Amino acid sequence: xxxxxxxxxxxxxxxxxxxxxxxxxxxxxxxxxxxxxxxxxxxxxxxxxxxxxxxxxxxxxxxxxxxxxxxxxxxxxxxxxxxxxxxxxxxxxxxxxxxxxxxxxxxxxxxxxxxxxxxxxxxxxxxxxxxxxxxxxxxxxxxxxxxxxxxxxxxxxxxxxxxxxxxxxxxxxxxxxxxxxxxxxxxxxxxxxxxxxxxxxxxxxxxxxxxxxxxxxxxxxxxxxxxxxxxxxxxxxxxxxxxxxxxxxxxxxxxxxxxxxxxxxxxxxxxxxxxxxxxxxxxxxxxxxxxxxxxxxxxxxxxxxxxxxxxxxxxxxxxxxxxxxxxxxxxxxxxxxxxxxxxxxxxxxxxxxxxxxxxxxxxxxxxxxxxxxxxxxxxxxxxxxxxxxxxxxxxxxxxxxxxxxxxxxxxxxxxxxxxxxxxxxxxxxxxxxxxxxxxxxxxxxxxxxxxxxxxxxxxxxxxxxx
Amino acid sequence: xxxxxxxxxxxxxxxxxxxxxxxxxxxxxxxxxxxxxxxxxxxxxxxxxxxxxxxxxxxxxxxxxxxxxxxxxxxxxxxxxxxxxxxxxxxxxxxxxxxxxxxxxxxxxxxxxxxxxxxxxxxxxxxxxxxxxxxxxxxxxxxxxxxxxxxxxxxxxxxxxxxxxxxxxxxxxxxxxxxxxxxxxxxxxxxxxxxxxxxxxxxxxxxxxxxxxxxxxxxxxxxxxxxxxxxxxxxxxxxxxxxxxxxxxxxxxxxxxxxxxxxxxxxxxxxxxxxxxxxxxxxxxxxxxxxxxxxxxxxxxxxxxxxxxxxxxxxxxxxxxxxxxxxxxxxxxxxxxxxxxxxxxxxxxxxxxxxxxxxxxxxxxxxxxxxxxxxxxxxxxxxxxxxxxxxxxxxxxxxxxxxxxxxxxxxxxxxxxxxxxxxxxxxxxxxxxxxxxxxxxxxxxxxxxxxxxxxxx
Numbered sequence: 001x002x003x004x005x006x007x008x009x010x011x012x013x014x015x016x017x018x019x020x021x022x023x024x025x026x027x028x029x030x031x032x033x034x035x036x037x038x039x040x041x042x043x044x045x046x047x048x049x050x051x052x053x054x055x056x057x058x059x060x061x062x063x064x065x066x067x068x069x070x071x072x073x074x075x076x077x078x079x080x081x082x083x084x085x086x087x088x089x090x091x092x093x094x095x096x097x098x099x100x101x102x103x104x105x106x107x108x109x110x111x112x113x114x115x116x117x118x119x120x121x122x123x124x125x126x127x128x129x130x131x132x133x134x135x136x137x138x139x140x141x142x143x144x145x146x147x148x149x150x151x152x153x154x155x156x157x158x159x160x161x162x163x164x165x166x167x168x169x170x171x172x173x174x175x176x177x178x179x180x181x182x183x184x185x186x187x188x189x190x191x192x193x194x195x196x197x198x199x200x201x202x203x204x205x206x207x208x209x210x211x212x213x214x215x216x217x218x219x220x221x222x223x224x225x226x227x228x229x230x231x232x233x234x235x236x237x238x239x240x241x242x243x244x245x246x247x248x249x250x251x252x253x254x255x256x257x258x259x260x261x262x263x264x265x266x267x268x269x270x271x272x273x274x275x276x277x278x279x280x281x282x283x284x285x286x287x288x289x290x291x292x293x294x295x296x297x298x299x300x301x302x303x304x305x306x307x308x309x310x311x312x313x314x315x316x317x318x319x320x321x322x323x324x325x326x327x328x329x330x331x332x333x334x335x336x337x338x339x340x341x342x343x344x345x346x347x348x349x350x351x352x353x354x355x356x357x358x359x360x361x362x363x364x365x366x367x368x369x370x371x372x373x374x375x376x377x378x379x380x381x382x383x384x385x386x387x388x389x390x391x392x393x394x395x396x397x398x399x400x401x402x403x404x405x406x407x408x409x410x411x412x413x414x415x416x417x418x419x420x421x422x423x424x425x426x427x428x429x430x431x432x433x434x435x436x437x438x439x440x441x442x443x444x445x446x447x448x449x450x451x452x453x454x455x456x457x458x459x460x461x462x463x464x465x466x
Numbered sequence: 467x468x469x470x471x472x473x474x475x476x477x478x479x480x481x482x483x484x485x486x487x488x489x490x491x492x493x494x495x496x497x498x499x500x501x502x503x504x505x506x507x508x509x510x511x512x513x514x515x516x517x518x519x520x521x522x523x524x525x526x527x528x529x530x531x532x533x534x535x536x537x538x539x540x541x542x543x544x545x546x547x548x549x550x551x552x553x554x555x556x557x558x559x560x561x562x563x564x565x566x567x568x569x570x571x572x573x574x575x576x577x578x579x580x581x582x583x584x585x586x587x588x589x590x591x592x593x594x595x596x597x598x599x600x601x602x603x604x605x606x607x608x609x610x611x612x613x614x615x616x617x618x619x620x621x622x623x624x625x626x627x628x629x630x631x632x633x634x635x636x637x638x639x640x641x642x643x644x645x646x647x648x649x650x651x652x653x654x655x656x657x658x659x660x661x662x663x664x665x666x667x668x669x670x671x672x673x674x675x676x677x678x679x680x681x682x683x684x685x686x687x688x689x690x691x692x693x694x695x696x697x698x699x700x701x702x703x704x705x706x707x708x709x710x711x712x713x714x715x716x717x718x719x720x721x722x723x724x725x726x727x728x729x730x731x732x733x734x735x736x737x738x739x740x741x742x743x744x745x746x747x748x749x750x751x752x753x754x755x756x757x758x759x760x761x762x763x764x765x766x767x768x769x770x771x772x773x774x775x776x777x778x779x780x781x782x783x784x785x786x787x788x789x790x791x792x793x794x795x796x797x798x799x800x801x802x803x804x805x806x807x808x809x810x811x812x813x814x815x816x817x818x819x820x821x822x823x824x825x826x827x828x829x830x831x832x833x834x835x836x837x838x839x840x841x842x843x844x845x846x847x848x849x850x851x852x853x854x855x856x857x858x859x860x861x862x863x864x865x866x867x868x869x870x871x872x873x874x875x876x877x878x879x880x881x882x883x884x885x886x887x888x889x890x891x892x893x894x895x896x897x898x899x900x901x902x903x904x905x906x907x908x909x910x911x912x913x914x915x916x917x918x919x920x921x922x923x
Binding site: 001005006007008009010011013014015017042043044045046047181182183185186187189190193205212392393394396397398399400401402403404405406431432435436438439442443446447448450451452453454455457 | 477492495497532544
């Protein structure tokens with residue numbers, strides 16, 4: 001099940017909320033959340049739910065063993081076994097097809113390519129279990145003794161399918177004892193609705209524009225390539241950060257407080273900062289669990305850095321473009337590290353902004369084109385004075401038809417809410433007025449999002465019906 | 467209690483009250499939405515999209531384990547929401563226009579929908595290469611020669627060369643001057659395949675007249691000159707087909723329609739032509755085939771007001787929504803009986819030739835001429851011994867009424883929904899003529915493969 005469905009918003013969620021708030025005590029509330037999380041996952045993955053439970057079972061047991069043996073050899077072996085299991089799961093279910101395809105290509109053989117459907121959310125929940133195991137080993141957290149609570153941590157539906165990657169330490173206390181007061185619940189609802197609106201009203205509409213501009217890349221003009229990649233970058237931002245907002249909002253309604261996953265990434269001054277603002281939970285995961293593992297020795301930090309970015313790329317998908325995408329960003333971060341923070345700061349701000357936006361836009365182009373031939377055409381289209389011209393008629397019409405949408409999306413990339421808060425404080429707007437405004441805006445956005453979800457059910461399949 | 471504490475408690479109370487109101491408003495919307503989705507009558511058909519809406523799935527273990535059962539339940543509730551057409555119209559008229567401006571004139575400017583016209587990737591032909599497109603080698607031995615002269619003739623486009631992949635031709639639609647115009651992606655060699663497929667009918671049925679009517683779309687008639695670069699040229703492909711046909715006879719409806727382009731021959735809001743366009747095409751065919759043909763005075767004119775067709779459904783364009791059209795069609799005054807069969811020519815049912823306007827909704831794919839997935843047999847009072855089979859796409863439907871003065875019997879068969887061997891069927895019904903009537907998108911798209919496949923069922 002996905003959040004941006006009428007069925008989820010108006011049937012699954014209300015039933016879950018009613019049941020949750022009728023349940024008395026944390027134990028009963030946890031049971032409700034666990035049942036609904038299982039239902040949520042099984043709704044789309046009736047078979048792979050067993051995989052989720054198996055993964056939880058293995059990591060829960062490993063956690064208990066680590067708790068028992070500490071950082072002794074047995075404890076380390078338990079951790080190694082659990083992490084190997086987690087990585088193996090990812091390799092089998094996410095990368096086996098890609099690996100075999102490349103083997104076939106490289107060795108000119110024809111091994112059967114496994115056609116395994118990717119279990120939804122496996123990349124997220126596997127990283128959660130890895131972080132849990134390593135935290136247990138490093139004694140950052142105490143191993144969870146209740147399997148039900150551990151399973152709830154892994155399968156909690158708000159963050160199950162699209163993150164953020166929640167550390168066990170973040171919700172360790174709240175899983176045992178939590179309290180959601182009225183302002184918390186209200187802000188949770190508002191945040192969830194904001195996320196839905198970002199996904200449905202902005203991201204889904206931008207995706208149409210991006211597809212039109214980048215869809216036929218071998219014939220794309222210079223403008224189509226640049227603007228298309230820019231629009232796509234914004235699409236991914238609103239889509240992904242929208243999902244994170246929904247997760248954070250839903251968590252808050254149930255009394256959980258997840259960390260922020262996006263902090264206006266396009267406001268960054270350099271690429272290093274971009275990744276401190278974009279998908280923060282993934283960046284901190286790699287920083288905390290991979291970057292400081294001295295795989296290449298302590299002096300070879302750049303090799304570790306590139307390994308992190310290789311993994312970041314591969315984590316996003318089983319394709320060479322994701323590998324290139326990860327390494328591409330890794331190179332720029334390495335260059336920035338070599339230049340050093342102080343010297344970077346001396347570069348005029350405008351130059352830094354132009355530099356990082358160009359790098360980011362090209363980066364999202366690489367992310368978009370999974371076909372390497374198309375990626376080649378994209379690079380070609382980025383260069384001025386190529387055969388496809390500066391802008392085509394179809395690009396012009398597309399841009400004029402969607403100009404307000406694109407401008408609106410650009411404006412929303414700025415931290416508007418903080419600005420509004422600042423202004424309302426300056427103007428001493430009463431909290432009652434600002435709360436009423438927030439309520440009104442949330443209600444309108446929810447209704448509008450719902451109407452647009454109805455509109456998205458259109459499937460005319462026009463040309464099959466001649 | 468100190469003044470400071472009192473103020474602080476008041477602030478907490480205010481904050482909690484505001485939060486409570488916020489929660490109540492959102493929960494009321496959520497609960498109302500749940501009641502609306504669950505208890506209001508569910509819609510069953512989307513006429514504007516020409517499809518049956520998602521039904522509640524039936525439980526089977528296989529469906530369950532594939533996720534189709536649970537997914538189907540969510541699809542059902544999302545898809546069949548009460549008043550979905552009205553909600554969609556609200557979005558089209560109020561929200562969609564906020565995305566941007568029309569290109570050019572504010573009132574009659576252009577909007578572009580769907581993905582760009584993609585040149586299909588070349589693939590190797592998997593179907594049997596048509597005879598007419600093979601390399602032909604002839605040997606001739608002139609008087610006094612000891613060695614024969616070998617002459618190899620290369621066809622205009624060889625089927626052995628990589629052919630373009632079928633499938634989606636294009637989803638692009640331009641809305642300009644309050645009219646939807648499909649953007650044609652081009653035949654890319656597939657038009658020659660169409661010609662060879664049609665010729666095969668004549669080869670298998672040498673005593674039957676085989677006609678090919680490839681119908682241009684509004685793209686050929688109404689695409690403004692400054693938008694020409696958005697589309698390939700249908701005319702080139704239509705006449706390539708005419709040139710490539712070696713056995714079947716082409717019917718030039720391109721010029722017949724072009725001569726009347728100022729009249730209402732194409733729908734503005736739908737992807738079909740209008741009955742008047744079909745009339746001129748039928749006239750051209752009748753003249754070419756030396757058939758009797760009646761003027762429009764032999765028909766009763768029927769009107770469907772405020773018609774809003776598939777282009778609106780696809781684009782949700784407010785330009786179309788705000789400018790519905792008058793859908794006019796013509797009912798022949800002569801006596802005809804119409805029997806409808808399933809796609810295997812079984813299960814006969816008597817039906818009317820045309821659906822009267824009172825039984826139609828003014829939006830959606832038009833059902834005036836009946837559904838596509840059927841075989842219709844029209845028996846007329848003409849006595850000339852001519853029996854026609856129309857193998858068609860949905861464009862061909864509109865021709866039927868205008869040929870009821872020309873043939874004794876007409877069999878209307880959709881190439882996509884035909885479960886018989888086409889040649890055997892032609893022999894079974896004693897056809898004297900076969901007319902292939904379809905638009906360019908079908909002739910060069912996946913539908914063309916049905917023409918050939920229907921010969922080998």
